[in-house]
Each structure stands twice: as structure tokens, then as C-alpha cells.
Amino acid sequence: MASLLQAGPAGRILPRCLTASVIRRSTVFILGAGTSKPYGFSTGEQLLREGRRLDQNNLFRKLHAPASNDAARALHTSLQRTHDSSLDALLELRPDITPIGKRLIASLMLELEFHAKDPGRYPEPQDDWLTLFFDELAADTADLEGFALNPVTLITYNYDRLLELRLLGALAAH
Numbered sequence: 001m002a003s004l005l006q007a008g009p010a011g012r013i014l015p016r017c018l019t020a021s022v023i024r025r026s027t028v029f030i031l032g033a034g035t036s037k038p039y040g041f042s043t044g045e046q047l048l049r050e051g052r053r054l055d056q057n058n059l060f061r062k063l064h065a066p067a068s069n070d071a072a073r074a075l076h077t078s079l080q081r082t083h084d085s086s087l088d089a090l091l092e093l094r095p096d097i098t099p100i101g102k103r104l105i106a107s108l109m110l111e112l113e114f115h116a117k118d119p120g121r122y123p124e125p126q127d128d129w130l131t132l133f134f135d136e137l138a139a140d141t142a143d144l145e146g147f148a149l150n151p152v153t154l155i156t157y158n159y160d161r162l163l164e165l166r167l168l169g170a171l172a173a174h
Helices: 032-038 044-053 056-063 070-081 087-092 098-116 129-138 146-150 162-173
Strands: 005-007 013-015 027-031 152-156
Touching: 005 070, 013 070, 032 162, 044 070, 044 087, 044 098, 056 070, 070 098, 087 098, 129 162
Parallel strands: 027 152
Antiparallel strands: 005 013
């Protein structure tokens, strides 16, 4: 059975999918919420827990909603009663609270995103998959045009903009 790990730049051990031999072929990467967790972002399960911790007044404040907002009250009640595993799962079948629930997600994520811009909050190198990924994409490229020739497509289901912020920042510094 072929190894799933392979030595990358500077002797780092990488998943085979993140080595130059694969990235040089047309490749699609699909990123889920867990990819942002090492950078201080919440998973859907953690977002649900954060929403549950808010009393009704703090929830209304976070939503910038008046206390008379029926949807906000319904969201608060649902957060307290749900047995769903994530905030996404709760909202999936509840069109009556989906818009206000998305507002809660945006509010929570914007707070995390604001703090994620601080390089001091980057994960330890062994957990920093974005740096490893960028290293592979930038290998053997001398300029932005060379970097743009990477036949890579990224599809993300994340709410945050970490991928965009970090890759653009890395490109600007490269």
C-alpha cells in the first residue's frame, strides 16, 4: 500500500495530496469548517455552544435586533432547546429563523475574524496547514504570474475569510 505521507519542502512530512507532484496536476481542494479551527475559528458545533451561552438580551445585542423581534426570540428559544449538533443543522430546517440565525453566525464570525488577523494568533507550525499549502503552491515560482499558473481550484464551505486573507497576505509578502 502506498504511503499517504511524503516529504515536502525542508523535509516536512506532508499528506501526499499537498506535495508538488499532485499540485502540478489540475486539482480541486474542498475545504470545510474544520480547516479554520487551528486558526481560532469556531466549528458549527462551537458556534451553537456560543449562541446558547447568550442570554436573550445579549443575543439581541449581538444581532442588533430590537427586543420585540419575534424571530430573534424564536432563535433564542431554539438555541436553548435544540439537540442538533451544530448551528447549521439547527437552521437547515427552520426557515422562520434562518435569516436571523445567519446574522448570528456572521456576528460571531466577524469577531473571530477580527482577532485572526493578528499573526500572534497563528497556530504552531505543525498545525499551520495554510503555510504548508502556500509553500507548495509557491514552489518553483519566481513571480505572481508563475504562481497563477497553479492548476488549483479551492472550494470552501467556511463562513470566514481566513483562506482569502492568509493567501493574499502570503502573496503580497512573496
